[in-house]
Amino acid sequence: MENKQITAVTELDRAHYKTKVYSGGHFIYADEPEDIGGTDEGLSPAALLLASLGSCTAITIRMYADRKGFNLEHIKIELAICKEEEMGKETTIKRKITFTGTLTDDERARLMLIADKCPIHKILNNPIKIETS
Template sequence: MPAIPTVKAVLQETPYLVSFTDDLGHAWSADEPTEVGGGNTAPTPERLILASLGACTAITLKMVAARRQLPLTGVQVELQLNPSGKPESGNDIVRQITVQGDLSDEQREQLLKIANACPMHKLLSGEIRIHTDLGI
């Protein structure tokens, strides 16, 4: 059984800088722009979510293309959060996927369906329940 993905976020002494570690030993950070008092030393939390979706999309496309022996040679994913402004309810993520390779129109359509089924797409577009406890 795979490990449960676990991330620890720790607020640092520098205003708004948060350091992360995960159960696999990786480390990264988040920060806020200088306009709101941050140091702009790392992506904002919103950008980290967009990055997660972009990474998952590209990785999923490459994995499936390799299994199906599709001639996919490259993937670029550009994402924007609420590019038309914050909607009255929810949020809008616009994802533009560019695929490279000698792919037929049918293969490109297959890849679009696969992108819409990547794990992060499913997580972000499905119901999310967040259970919060306050530790001491």
């Protein structure tokens, strides 16, 4: 796998919060709910953050389970982030992982450890510096 920089471009015109997001030849919308002026035609930015963590976690677990030959049929990851007004020096994300398949207790425990090895988890657990120009 080529180790190239990940990039994204976002564009917002007068569409009242409905934002176009481009990355790696793919396209999605981010938006806000109607009750705060959005069109609710895409995931909210916070939901996109949770989706990034959840999908990265699931992919990392799947890669490991496949490499080890574990009988892992399905991975479900439920995520929630604290309310914006509760965010201060620390933001809490709750993540519940459920596995389906014939797994030993040791395999389940190992998969839970592997969940914390996903790149997005590592990014979110370290200080983040944002340079704006």
